[in-house]
Amino acid sequence: MTEKQKKPHEKIAKQNMEKNLEEMEAYKQRKEEESANPKKEEDEIMKIHKQEALELLKNKEKTKENRQKKKKIADPNKPKKPASSFLIACFKKQA
Numbered sequence: 001m002t003e004k005q006k007k008p009h010e011k012i013a014k015q016n017m018e019k020n021l022e023e024m025e026a027y028k029q030r031k032e033e034e035s036a037n038p039k040k041e042e043d044e045i046m047k048i049h050k051q052e053a054l055e056l057l058k059n060k061e062k063t064k065e066n067r068q069k070k071k072k073i074a075d076p077n078k079p080k081k082p083a084s085s086f087l088i089a090c091f092k093k094q095a
Helices: 003-070 085-094
Strands: none
Touching: none
């Protein structure tokens, strides 16, 4: 091709190149913004999960305290096992 034939094509190629560069810059900015947003969202979600976990732990500690308070004081003289039928029979013979 001669220089005269190449000129219109080079002009179109130059315009396309400028347009592509502008689009590429816009694309890069959009990608940077998108990559920053999920990190923020993940941080917010982690904060929420931590708060929920702390609340659950507090509730669990409260229930443990309530259980400990409700326990009755055991009689130290109370037998460990119920009387067996052998012992009952022995006491009946003596009486």
